[in-house]
Structure formats: structure tokens, C-alpha cells
Amino acid sequence: MRKVKSVSDLEEWKEHVILKQKQYEMIVSVCGGTGCHAYGCKKVRNQLARAIKKNSLDQKIRLKLTGCRGLCERGPIVTIQPQGIFYQRVQERDVPLIISETIEKGKVLEHLLYDDPLTKQKVTSEKEIPFYRAQQRLVLGKNGLIDPAKIEDYIATDGYRALAKAIFEMNPDQIIHEIKTSGLRGRGGAGYLTGNKWENCRKAPGDVRYIICNCDEGDPGAYMDRSLMEGNPHSVLEGMIIGAYAMGANQGFIYVRHEYPLACKNAEIAISQARKAGFLGKNILGSGFNFEVEIAKGGGAFVCGESTALIASIEGMVGEPRSKQIHTVTQGLWGRPTNLNNVETWANVPLIINQGSQWFSSIGTEKSKGTKIFSLVGRVKNTGLVEVPMGITLREIIFDIGGGPQNGKAIKAVQTGGPSGGCIPASLFNLSVDFDSLTEAGSMMGSGGMIVMDEGSCMVDVAKYFVHFLKGESCGKCLSCREGLKRMGEILDGITEGKGNGESLALLEELAVVVADTSLCGLGKTAPNPVLSALRYFRSEFEDHIIKKRCPAAVCTPLIQYSILEEQCTGCGACKKICPAQAIEGEKKQRHRIQTTLCSKCGSCKDICKANAVMVQ
């Protein structure tokens, strides 16, 4: 590998890579995101590799496995460049046709194209798919273009140009000024101004400083950081090196969740390649600046997303937060000034340095600049990762990009901000998506989870889910969080079991206030948010559970019953065969019945019934 020592070295390398890539007539990219892996992208890739070799096309075609392309629900995704053909739900059996028709004859295979549900038309290119049309993929865009294990791919897309610019054309103060004026706010959830944090870290007394990249991503329902770290690790690394140079840090850490093995692996590869190329290690780009990055693996504790707990974890201790009277930028890792930013925040840095703070601050709203990546999941048609400019409305994200309801049931809310956030009802879907508007509505931006809920989601159950989640993840240091969440969980358990009474909600609200007011760290302080926001917007659902002893969404097991509709049952016997509790009786071709006393309410009969005859209420 080349060792880059100047801007011209980097330019030369980039031209060389581009020239080499031009040798290929076609690039076939298979999405290698975890979603596509689940749908068998590796098999498709291997089959393509064999077919390309067998047909002696290896001089003509470059095959690559890229990072996540976002539309995970339609995986495995295969794209063909330069034609810009976008194939979805590709299986091994489709490979011979892709080779013989598309690659050899240039014909588009209709059955692999995306079907626009609105226009009922087949769509050939990515840009025409509604899911991508309203997006602005500044940070995620390169994911689909590069092979994350090849630094050359990153170099070809202007990779490390921002680092060269920062080192050769700017001084640390100018870099910090640029980040400050860009208005970039932390993408991890709190939304603190990144430039201010950097400045405080740089000014903090001491000669040893650290920087940390938080890739713990504990929020359930969110996976933006995972996709960035897996799909484009060099962009995160480049941001970190620029930050380290600006703040005067010589050591950095990437704290990755143990559940993300591919993110760990790709980050390791990126670090080693960057070191060989002279972007990391001693005398970076010949400037005399030294910087090293190590990977620290997390142990699966949600609280370690909190900066002081994360720092304790890197130090090899139990991840308990400490009081933040002295900020981590002054006293962090091993008592030294430490700057911690989220994966997405770091990945925004090269963009700002390359294109300038003015360009960046022209995107978004007055106080929330740039784009934000969301994981749009739950009960919505197009699930996946979306990157949108701040200020877009929830409606645009859920309906224009997400395609609206998944099963025809009306969407009633969206949950943002993970366990620290809350549910926003459909009546507020015209709300602008930015840090401040979401907080005002009783939720928060958080790291970017956006879980859509429809009439089939019970808001009491969702509130209960988060309280139990946080109860399990509370480190136990503060009594109010440790015990308070446990009691709140018990009250919610009671409500969903039909044991709620007139005092349940008042007690729940009282406890919520105490937990929020008397906990030390962010986990406890924000823990009651999911309950309070559910009570604020969906109080009637709680009352239905307490007074009418029924669950309107038919979710809470003790309050529901399964039955078979006589007029719709064809007597096929599928439900009887699948029922694990042997609760279904009925002769072949006769109407079947569920014996409610035996029914375990698992829902298998409803899943298997082709006649839609199983009803739950």
C-alpha cells in the first residue's frame, strides 16, 4: 500500500484508483448490510462470483460487497453500474439470468425491480424509488458505493481529502471554528454543539487528551451507527483523526457493542489500512502529528451509552455513571480531558471540512443543522435506514419515504428517542423533525430510532416494554431509578393484566416525577418519558385497560381472546395441526373451534390461517 505524505500523494493515489476502476465495464454491487445478510446476500454474492469466473467476465466486471444501502426490507439488493439498475429481493436462482440477460445483453429483469405501490409501475433505478427520492444521503450515500474492506474505494470517493485539508491548510483553531460555525450538534441524542465540546476539550488543562467514538448504540430499534461503522468505517475514522488533530489528542478509542461483530471487524481493517497508508500512527501525512486508535468492546449494557459509564467501561470497570459536576472534557478517561462523540457525529466531520461550514449550515433548520439518519422501523411498509435534512416533517418520513401502513391498519404513533424518548401521536405528524421540536412534544431526537406503531400496537404495552427494559438496564446506583422503575413496572404489569384500579395512574405519574428528579444520570432522568408521553397522548387506552378491562389493540394477553369466525372458516385444519396447546377442535371441512380454557394465546393459528378466519379481541 502507498504511504501518503502530501496532498499531491493523495491526489495521485485517487487518480490511480479511478483509472484502475475504469478498466471495468461494469460494477455489480451486492449489499452486505446485516439485513441483507439475513436474506442470504452472501450466497448471492458467491454465486455471482462463480458465474462471473465461469463466463470469463472477471476482466470486465467488478463484483463487490458493499455496506448497507438502507432499504433492508427489500434485501438482498444488487445494483449494476453504470446502468444504475436496482434489483431487490435477489436470490441465488436469479444469478444465471442476471448474467445472461442483464450483464451480457443489457436487458433489465422486470421481476427483480421495485414495484412502486402507488403508481403500480416497475422502477429501474434507485433514484426513482420513493423511499430514496425524498432522502438526502450525505453521510450514508457512500455506503452503497464502497467495499468497506478496501481503502482504495474510499480514496476514490475523495476519502481522506478532508484530513489532508485539515492538516495542511488549517490550524486546530480554524478546524474548531469551522465545526462551531457549521452548527453540528451531537447525533447521539443530547444534541450538544460539537464545536463547543471540542473547544472545551482543547482548552482543558493537561498534556494528555483522549477522544472516543461511541458505537455502543444501545437504543433498541436503532441501527444507524452499526451500518455506518460496517459500511463506511473510514469516514468515521477520518472524522476522528481530524478531531484528534484539532483537540491535540494522541489516542482514541472506538467503543463498539459486542453484538456488532462485523462493525468490530471492519473498524479493525480500516484502522490497519489507515495506519499503513500514513493516516494513523506516527507522523501522520508527514506533519509530525501522532495519533492511534484502539477498539474497546462493550459488554452489552445500555447504561454504557452514557459518557461517564462508557469511560468506566473502557477503564475495565463496572459501567456505573458518575456525577458530571466536572465534565468529561475536563476529566474523563483516566482523569484526562476526553471528548466523546457518536459515530454519526464523527462521520459528519469530513463533510464539513471538505465542503465548508456554510454549506453544512444551509441544510436543516435554524438550530438543527445538516441531515440526520433514522432507522425507520416497526409497522410501516418500507423499513430501513433513511437520511433526511433536519426540519422535514414526520409525515414525510413515515408516509412519503416509509410508504405508510404495513398491513392496512392505520398508523397511530411513532416512537422516537429510544427508551429516553416518547411516542408522538399521528395528530402531530406535521411536526418538524429537529432537536427542539421533538423535545417540546415530550419525546426527543435521540440517536435516531423511529418505530412506527399502528392500531395493532398497544401503547400501554409499549410503555410497559420500555419501563421493563430500563429496569433491567438500570445500573442500580440510584435508589429512585433501581426501585422506582421496578414499582412502575409492577403497576403497568397490573394494568395490562386487568388488575389496574382508580389509583394506578396517579401513582404511576407520581413515581415518574420522583424517578426523573432524583436520578443521577440520563438513564434515570429520562426513564419516565415513554410512560409520561403515552399518558399524555393515549390516556384513554390506559383507561380502557383499567375500567373496561380490555386491550383495544388486542395485544395484552390476559385481556384478549382468540376465536374462529364461522362464516370464514374453511375447515382446512391447519390451525388444529399447528396449535401447540391442542386447543382447537373440529372435523375436516367442518367449522373449527378454539377451546378458550386450553388456548395459550400464542397466535400461531392466526399466523397460519389462509382464510383470515381467526379473530382476536
Place this chain on the structure above:
Amino acid sequence: MNWEGRMDFKHVDTIIEKHQGKRTALISILHDIQDEYNFLPEGALQKVASRLQMNTNDIYGVATFYKSFSLTPKGKHAITFCLGTACHVRRGPKVLQEIARHLEVEPGQTTRDDQFYLQAVNCLGVCAIGPVMVVNGKYYGGINAIKAKKIIEKLNRKRGGVNS
């Protein structure tokens, strides 16, 4: 613990040396030990304590605080079921309940025949295709109870016996 008596902990030394015997590398050391032995055996933890000159209690403190560590041996096939928000709203908990019933274990336990270890986790980060289940490192999306049982039974048949 009889099985521990037959265990050889010389790999523990190699692992500690790989991390230069640093106390701060404790979590990484425990991860490596678990990768090697499939859980954290008592003897290994004692060895770590003496090599790092730490109190065994503190090592247990860390080993029990973080959810990825297990102090008991896991079954041959690891089934990890996601209970993240996206999987939750797509009825993940009901599927998990059915799997647990089918295997006759609670999440966090290994079946009596040591074949399956069932674990429920907070989020696997593949939220778009929930409910998600990971079996021996392979991800399965859009899982319902029927699909899950099929996957489990396929593994069961491979060894020539039928479970439950």
C-alpha cells in the same frame, strides 16, 4: 462443578498476555475467555484475578454486570432472540414465548440435553426485518413461531434425534 475439573486453563495465560496483562483490558480479556470456553469458568476467573492482581469479587462484579457474559456453560446451538422495540411491536415477545415453550427452557437457559441455549437480547440492530432471531450466528428476519420451530427442528434432526 465436575466439568471444570477437566478444563485446561492454559489459554487464559495466552489471552492475558495478548492484552499485556493490563487491568484496563479486563472486559476484552473476559470476552476472549468466553469465546474460547463458551462461558466464564470459575477457574479461569480465579486465574485472571491472580494474574491481574485483582480481587476475585471485582472480577465477578464485572462479569455479572455486563449482559454478554455467562457464568454457566451454553448449549451447542445458540439461539438469540431480539426483543428490541421494532421486534416488540411486531409481536416478537409472543414468538419468544413459543420458542421457550417448545424448548422447555426460560430465556437465559440451556435445554436439558445441552443442545440449545436460548437468549433474549435488547436489540440486535437489524430492526428493519424484525422479529429477528440469530441461530449459531446466522440471522433470520420476519420470524414467527411457525418459522422459528422449523429452524430449530431442522437443527434437531441433523443430530439424528428429536427433542421434545
